[in-house]
Amino acid sequence: MQILKQVTIQKMQGDSDPRKIEDNEDPVLSKDRNLKNQLSNDYTDENDESFSEDQDLDIVLSEQDSSFRSSIGGNSSLESALGHPPFGAVDGITRKNRLHCRKSTDWSMGSVSDGSSENLPRELELSELELQSLRKQITKESRKGQDLSRHAKELEEERDSLRTESELELQSLRKQITKVSRRGQDLSRYVKVLEQERDALKTECEQLKCSKKCVDEGESLNQLRAENEDSRVQLEEVRRELSHQKELNTNLKSQLQKTQDSNAELILAAGDLDELLDKKNAEIASLSSKLDEAQEKFCKCSMKEDTDQLEVLALEEKTREDNELCLLTEFSESVF
The missing domain is CATH 1.20.1270 (Substrate Binding Domain Of Dnak; Chain:A; Domain 2)
Known part of the structure; x- marks a missing residue:
């Protein structure tokens, strides 16, 4: 320029x-x-x-x-x-x-x-x-x-x-992602296996439930049958007891009839015994009078002591017999 x-x-x-x-x-x-x-x-x-x-x-x-x-x-x-x-x-x-x-x-x-x-x-x-x-x-x-x-x-x-740092971080993240994806795949496989096991266990449980129902039904039937058998046995026992009671009643009736008959006989015998007792009482009174007379005579006469003792013994025996008859009459009255 x-x-x-x-x-x-x-x-x-x-x-x-x-x-x-x-x-x-x-x-x-x-x-x-x-x-x-x-x-x-x-x-x-x-x-x-x-x-x-x-x-x-x-x-x-x-x-x-x-x-x-x-x-x-x-x-x-x-x-x-x-x-x-x-x-x-x-x-x-x-x-x-x-x-x-x-x-x-x-x-x-x-x-x-x-x-x-x-x-x-x-x-x-x-x-x-x-x-x-x-x-x-x-x-x-x-x-x-x-x-x-x-x-x-x-x-x-x-x-x-x-x-470079971001690429390294991306590589590490990709590695982590691959690891996580692999772990997720492994977990998904494990979950599938568990689901299959669960399904198998469900089917097995259902089969066991069905078998248990069948067994329970069989056991209930057997139990009902056993209960029916027990009830039948009890009925048989009751019937036997009833028949036995009937027999006992018939026996008791027969025994009652017999006792009634025997009681009538005893009443008759008691009447007879009363008459005998009256007679015996009269005899005893006469004997007592005679005993008194004998005692008087014994006092008068000692020679006749032996004979009097014999008579006393005879009188004692008679009184014993009379007492036994009285006891029999009392027993018959208590029975009736």
Whole structure:
């Protein structure tokens, strides 16, 4: 840019080209025309150079932007967290500055074309300052981009480490899942075996219940039969007892009849005995009187003692017999 500035100043201060001056034209007008042509050529060259610089700058910024976005993964939250403006914003700022510079150059060229060639060095200096500020800003942004790329590399390394850790964790989790799935399959098999055993036990229990019912029914029938047999035996015993009681009753009736008959006979005998007792009593009275007489006689006559003793003995025997008859009569009366 300094070379272009010097060339333009030299061209402004230098003489006009004698080849371009026509014969009938004023040298001042031809000099003014040549200056305008040179300024327009310089402007086009400067625009071309600025355009090429803009293209190069756009290419560099786009490459940095793409590398940064690929490293970050297009995460805008990371850019906001880092506190740096995104490259799109930087690109917009640079483009705005370029447009401002171009507008200023256009204005300066317009003013030169209008005849104000004195303000051209000042405008060029201003454009040079703006370009320097833009270059500084570009260097700052490039440094920021390098810092961001470095930080992005660190983030990539951290991401890779986290990815490896996550892959290891995933592998361990997969192993655990396989173990758990195998254990679940084993448990499901064990559950199926237990269900089969349960079904077998259920069928066996049902069979045992049926057999128990049959056995209980058989036992109940046997018990009923035994109870029936016992009741039959008891009935037979009762019948036997009844028959025995009937026989006893008949025997007792016969015995009662016999006793009644014997009692009647005894009554008759008692009457006979009463009569005999009366007779015996009379005899005893007579004997007692006779005994008294005999005693009197014994007193009178001792010679007749032996005979009297015999008579006493005979009387005692008679009295004993009479007593026995009395006892028999009393017994017969007590029986009736």
